[in-house]
Amino acid sequence: MKLNERSVAHYALSNSPADHRGFLRTWGGPGTPPTPSGTGRRCWFVLKGNLLFSFESREARAPLGLVVLEGCTVELAEAPVPEEFAFTICFNAPGVRPYLLAADGPAAQEAWVKVLSRASFGYMRLVVRELENQLRDARQGLALHRHSSWKAGTSPCKTQPPDQLSRGLENGHTLSRDYSPMGLVEAGGSRPAGRSLAECELQGAASLLLGRGQSPVSPETSCFSTLHDWYGQEILELRRGWQQRARGSQPKCEQQDKP
Amino acid sequence: MRYNEKELQALSRQPAELAAELGMRGPKKGSVVKRRLVKLVVNFLFYFRTDEAEPVGALLLEHCRVAQEEPSGFSISFIEDPERKYHFECYSEEQCQEWMGALRRASYEFMRRSLIFYRNEIQKMTGKDPLEQFGISEEARFQLSGVKA
Known part of the structure; x- marks a missing residue:
């Protein structure tokens, strides 16, 4: 089975943040005898996302091995050498032997077990979804608190799914968000639905609702479309009366819908 | 490898x-x-x-x-x-x-960026760190500085 190994190795060595790193003793692994014995081999390990890379040394420029931390459990284990603090990475797949690893001390052992057991993509996705919901609730709560008649549908910054966040960005590569703060010069309230959360974020969620240069004591004024509708009603009333009085004559003098 | x-x-x-x-x-x-x-x-x-x-x-x-x-x-x-x-x-x-x-x-990198973004937004709005409930607020991978590395 093929794998884009060069890209994987490049990712291993790239400057994207490592989630954990350190020396661990290792026994076995692919291509070595199944019975762990002796003192094993001391390698440098780097965890990036759901991938655990091992290196000959801290300075090595190519990874020795890769373990994909999906569908596995991490458990404390007995090491062949008593003073080691061992743990295993077990896969519930046929033919995949557990990886036996050992840290230098109990603190390092605990830290490794913790990060490795939470390294799966699924765990990350779960936390992101939970935070996404929390943010939506917080925004709704704030909007309600600000003005009870502020309908969620007209909120200037609806919570968008995170895929909007990376629109136009390379997959996990470009770290700078090249969004221009154009939202600042736009009138609030009539933001097209496609606007992303990240664009709104530039202005800060609170400043979106509280700021925009309007008085915080009269929330109606903070939203252009609300203002527009409010004064629009007056215009519509005037216009209706005027039209009735004019009895349909002189249609060319009709006022425009939007003042 | x-x-x-x-x-x-x-x-x-x-x-x-x-x-x-x-x-x-x-x-x-x-x-x-x-x-x-x-x-x-x-x-x-x-x-x-x-x-x-x-x-x-x-x-x-x-x-x-x-x-x-x-x-x-x-x-x-x-x-x-x-x-x-x-x-x-x-x-x-x-x-x-x-x-x-x-x-x-x-990508995992994309998920990580999303997580950090949501964390900061929630913290700005509520003053609370939403990751505390998971016991993962100290983890290096979820820190804003981690992204800049």
């Missing part, structure tokens, strides 16, 4: 975010388009011969670039060699957009 194929094969059997038979052409010169079952599972894209249970290959989708290609196709390349492209052909423009969207969301 050593890795256990069986581990990846087991992963390829997991539920897919997206799966379809697409035309696929590898990056090598002279490669021709072949029909492949393409399956997106977490941050790996597996491809199978249509009559085989085990995948022919897998692409790790970190640090990749997904681009639209004419007609109704897309390509995946990786930053260390952007000219080396894996080409995919879809049945429709709609299917192409669906795949491109899913692939761009499929």
